[in-house]
Amino acid sequence: MPEIIRTTCPYCGVGCGVIAARLDQSAPWTVKGDPEHPANYGKLCVKGSALAETLDLDGRLLHPLISGNRASWDEALDLVAETFSTAVREHGPDSVAFYVSGQLLTEDYYAANKLMKGFIGSGNIDTNSRLCMSSTVAGHVRAFGSDTVPGCYEDLDLADLVVLVGSNAAWCHPVAFQRTLAAKARRPEMRIVVVDPRRTATAECADLHLAIRPGSDAILFNGLLAHLKGEETQLDVGVPLDQIVQFFSWFADTEKTVTVWSQGINQSSSGTDKVDAIINCHLQTGRIGRPGMGPFSLTGQPNAMGGREVGGLANMLAAHMGFDEASIDRVGRFWNATQMAGKPGLKAVDMFKAVAEGKIKALWIMCTNPAVSMPEADLVKSAIAACPFVVISECEANTDTARLAHVKLPALTWGEKDGTVTNSERRISRQRPFLPAPGEAKGDWWIITQVARRMGFGPAFAWNGPGEIFDEFCRLTAFENASTRDLDLSGLVGADYAAIEPIQWPVRAPGQGTARLFADGRFYHADGKARMLDITPRPPARAADLAFPLILNTGRMRDQWHTMTRTGRAARLAAHAPEPVLLVHPKDALRFRLSDGGLARVSGNRTSVVLRVALDPGQRIGEVFAPIHWNDQTASSAVIGSLIDAATDPHSGQPELKQAPVLVEPLEAA
Ligand code: SF4
Numbered sequence: 001m002p003e004i005i006r007t008t009c010p011y012c013g014v015g016c017g018v019i020a021a022r023l024d025q026s027a028p029w030t031v032k033g034d035p036e037h038p039a040n041y042g043k044l045c046v047k048g049s050a051l052a053e054t055l056d057l058d059g060r061l062l063h064p065l066i067s068g069n070r071a072s073w074d075e076a077l078d079l080v081a082e083t084f085s086t087a088v089r090e091h092g093p094d095s096v097a098f099y100v101s102g103q104l105l106t107e108d109y110y111a112a113n114k115l116m117k118g119f120i121g122s123g124n125i126d127t128n129s130r131l132c133m134s135s136t137v138a139g140h141v142r143a144f145g146s147d148t149v150p151g152c153y154e155d156l157d158l159a160d161l162v163v164l165v166g167s168n169a170a171w172c173h174p175v176a177f178q179r180t181l182a183a184k185a186r187r188p189e190m191r192i193v194v195v196d197p198r199r200t201a202t203a204e205c206a207d208l209h210l211a212i213r214p215g216s217d218a219i220l221f222n223g224l225l226a227h228l229k230g231e232e233t234q235l236d237v238g239v240p241l242d243q244i245v246q247f248f249s250w251f252a253d254t255e256k257t258v259t260v261w262s263q264g265i266n267q268s269s270s271g272t273d274k275v276d277a278i279i280n281c282h283l284q285t286g287r288i289g290r291p292g293m294g295p296f297s298l299t300g301q302p303n304a305m306g307g308r309e310v311g312g313l314a315n316m317l318a319a320h321m322g323f324d325e326a327s328i329d330r331v332g333r334f335w336n337a338t339q340m341a342g343k344p345g346l347k348a349v350d351m352f353k354a355v356a357e358g359k360i361k362a363l364w365i366m367c368t369n370p371a372v373s374m375p376e377a378d379l380v381k382s383a384i385a386a387c388p389f390v391v392i393s394e395c396e397a398n399t400d401t402a403r404l405a406h407v408k409l410p411a412l413t414w415g416e417k418d419g420t421v422t423n424s425e426r427r428i429s430r431q432r433p434f435l436p437a438p439g440e441a442k443g444d445w446w447i448i449t450q451v452a453r454r455m456g457f458g459p460a461f462a463w464n465g466p467g468e469i470f471d472e473f474c475r476l477t478a479f480e481n482a483s484t485r486d487l488d489l490s491g492l493v494g495a496d497y498a499a500i501e502p503i504q505w506p507v508r509a510p511g512q513g514t515a516r517l518f519a520d521g522r523f524y525h526a527d528g529k530a531r532m533l534d535i536t537p538r539p540p541a542r543a544a545d546l547a548f549p550l551i552l553n554t555g556r557m558r559d560q561w562h563t564m565t566r567t568g569r570a571a572r573l574a575a576h577a578p579e580p581v582l583l584v585h586p587k588d589a590l591r592f593r594l595s596d597g598g599l600a601r602v603s604g605n606r607t608s609v610v611l612r613v614a615l616d617p618g619q620r621i622g623e624v625f626a627p628i629h630w631n632d633q634t635a636s637s638a639v640i641g642s643l644i645d646a647a648t649d650p651h652s653g654q655p656e657l658k659q660a661p662v663l664v665e666p667l668e669a670a
Contacts, residue, residue: 013299015423045174062439081454102301105419123345139275145525158292166264199618213238256292289518347653377641467497541647548661604643
């Protein structure tokens with residue numbers, strides 16, 4: 001009997017629909033794109049199409065472990081609940097913290113957030129999405145009064161000009177980029193502009209590539225804004241003037257313009273300002289929320305957006321509410337909270353600093369690997385190792401972080417777990433299970449719920465499944481004046497969870513999603529108006545100097561995802577880039593005595609990593625690039641995060657992951 005399950009890809013924020021199928025119970029599962037899913041209409045990138053090759057159980061955490069010894073679920077859950085309760089009792093609510101992940105499903109996120117902010121009484125829950133898109137959240141809130149993506153993927157089909165800023169979408173959001181290229185193939189007069197210091201695969205497809213000086217994005221968009229206003233402007237962004245004139249002229253003359261951005265904008269110590277410098281240009285021209293036009297951020301992770309919705313960020317409550325008095329009161333009453341957090345908690349970088357300072361007595365890390373992925377990863381790893389009590393809920397047994405944990409709780413992963421995710425265009429889709437739970441692994445929502453009950457909060461955590469959690473979340477969005485907020489899911493209250501079709505919020509009536517917002521000129525600030533922020537561009541936190549003369553940019557490879565815990569299982573994905581390489585401009589290679597294919601030591605303030613050099617004339621002179629995926633287990637000494645300082649954006653707390661001064665030496669001379 002054939003089996004067919006419609007679900008959603010677990011990798012990037014494009015959120016492609018996936019069909020998992022097998023002919024009968026003895027046949028292997030196959031994966032293909034869902035032709036009916038509006039994010040991808042059947043297309044998948046190479047990562048998505050290799051999903052069926054990543055389903056084996058090698059390296060999986062299959063049973064609860066306490067200090068490395070197998071334990072029962074009851075023993076492990078009792079220990080976690082008791083230790084967290086004791087820490088809260090003896091040291092206060094802010095002595096504990098959850099560090100969670102954009103890989104969690106919305107229901108998992110909601111449960112964790114409710115436990116920490118409504119019952120433990122602290123804001124100390126933050127997510128690895130802090131590293132990915134929190135500058136966009138802060139930029140949206142400042143400009144629109146809400147964290148709202150105004151447009152949708154269809155705008156990429158309809159635009160006459162697509163500007164991609166700090167986004168290698170060809171590799172990092174491939175299906176969305178393929179839509180753009182398909183639109184250009186249909187309408188050759190459509191133009192693509194790429195703003196990126198590197199000549200990436202995306203830039204190769206552009207009509208115009210502005211290889212600006214790293215960090216000068218706000219100068220460029222401030223200049224564009226002045227041009228749109230008819231004012232004089234002077235720019236120094238490190239590219240020839242005729243290219244700037246061309247870009248400004250195309251932008252000014254093209255009504256249907258979409259500006260897409262991603263980590264190159266967000267991962268900056270002035271990321272929020274850069275986001276608002278871009279949004280300013282769309283507000284100035286009124287190109288927002290109408291077909292084929294608007295500012296559009298691409299989220300990195302599959303459910304970064306869902307985390308934003310339910311309060312996965314330490315400075316937000318659930319349902320897009322902030323820590324203002326009315327929202328604290330409203331959420332607290334809805335939850336019947338016993339101890340409502342009264343202030344924002346620690347953002348990711350500050351959370352691990354607090355761990356290092358001994359202020360966090362119990363830390364629960366869910367579905368993420370901060371010992372590799374955080375800036376100053378070496379210090380983060382030491383801090384976790386020194387924390388009195390660390391819990392991980394994970395599917396992998398031996399991540400760099402898992403190896404430091406006192407208690408390991410086996411979690412379900414993609415193909416096994418059940419819930420919802422939201423993609424970059426606000427589209428909620430179901431992730432549905434098609435595989436049995438391996439070993440004793442459980443859903444994250446279940447694990448959190450069990451701990452909450454053991455901490456004495458049973459009545460508020462009485463859910464029997466993710467569908468009940470989703471329904472509670474939808475009811476919260478509709479609770480008291482939902483119409484004054486963007487995230488209104490009242491049309492999904494009481495929906496048949498098993499049958500929910502992909503739909504974009506707000507959903508104000510059953511089956512009626514919303515493709516675009518703000519076309520009516522009404523925003524979510526109290527006066528209904530948007531804000532054009534006056535942006536003063538700031539350089540990166542640290543410049544290159546004599547000791548560290550090159551700037552290290554970091555990012556993703558086409559065929560890998562995060563720390564490769566899933567993509568590393570597929571041999572054909574590894575073939576694209578079997579090891580991490582340092583991309584170096586040939587002139588820099590000459591200057592620093594580096595040879596193509598030779599090994600180089602890359603040194604930051606505290607640590608070094610060793611990488612193979614690849615010459616790349618697409619690099620800007622003075623800048624090198626390394627991928628983020630590898631770690632001490634998958635490559636010799638290659639935790640790139642240890643080279644990066646934890647400088648953060650003052651508004652968003654997002655770290656500057658793309659501009660780290662480094663010294664690069666040939667290994668034999670190091
Ligand atoms: Fe998955 Fe993103 Fe590729 Fe779509 S584009 S298949 S969501 S990795």
